[in-house]
Amino acid sequence: MARVKVVNEASDLVGLLSAVDTPVKRDVFVALTSGWESERTIESRFGMNGRQALSLFDKQELLDSRWEPSPEGPHKLYHARYASFKIDTTAPMLELTEVLGVAMMREIDYQQTEEALERLAAPAGINIIDAAARMSLTQTMLRALVKRSARLELRGLRIVPNGNGK
Numbered sequence: 039m040a041r042v043k044v045v046n047e048a049s050d051l052v053g054l055l056s057a058v059d060t061p062v063k064r065d066v067f068v069a070l071t072s073g074w075e076s077e078r079t080i081e082s083r084f085g086m087n088g089r090q091a092l093s094l095f096d097k098q099e100l101l102d103s104r105w106e107p108s109p110e111g112p113h114k115l116y117h118a119r120y121a122s123f124k125i126d127t128t129a130p131m132l133e134l135t136e137v138l139g140v141a142m143m144r145e146i147d148y149q150q151t152e153e154a155l156e157r158l159a160a161p162a163g164i165n166i167i168d169a170a171a172r173m174s175l176t177q178t179m180l181r182a183l184v185k186r187s188a189r190l191e192l193r194g195l196r197i198v199p200n201g202n203g204k
Contacts, residue, residue: 041119043123045125066088066091073117074104074117077089080092095118098185101117102118141186155180158173159198165195
């Protein structure tokens with residue numbers, strides 16, 4: 039049975055849009071919708087960017103995984119979890135502009151913001167309210183930034199480093 043991902047929070051759009059914002063990510067995601075692929079296979083086909091895309095998709099819970107035995111030892115295989123997406127959200131225009139602004143932010147600008155947020159969150163995390171005040175950003179924008187990041191994640195109201203993202 040094909041699963042459908044329902045996107046009902048505006049910041050969830052960032053995860054979906056950032057999953058296909060580069061040709062490599064798009065190609066990796068398409069490959070994962072076609073069948074099960076190992077991290078090694080993804081890396082050999084798409085390079086290190088493919089491996090990073092895999093990590094981002096896994097963090098955003100867009101993938102299913104399973105272990106498969108092989109002569110070299112067990113390999114973890116990945117496959118796209120959802121066959122389709124349903125976008126059903128209502129949000130104030132200000133919130134939508136912030137979320138879409140993060141999704142479409144130039145990579146260099148995003149990396150600088152992500153690094154600053156990562157410094158604030160290291161090593162034990164930071165409350166989203168404190169981070170918003172220190173960075174002069176809204177909580178909505180911070181949520182969107184974290185959704186786009188493979189190096190950060192949101193646990194409750196805390197932004198914490200993601201151990202899998204580097």
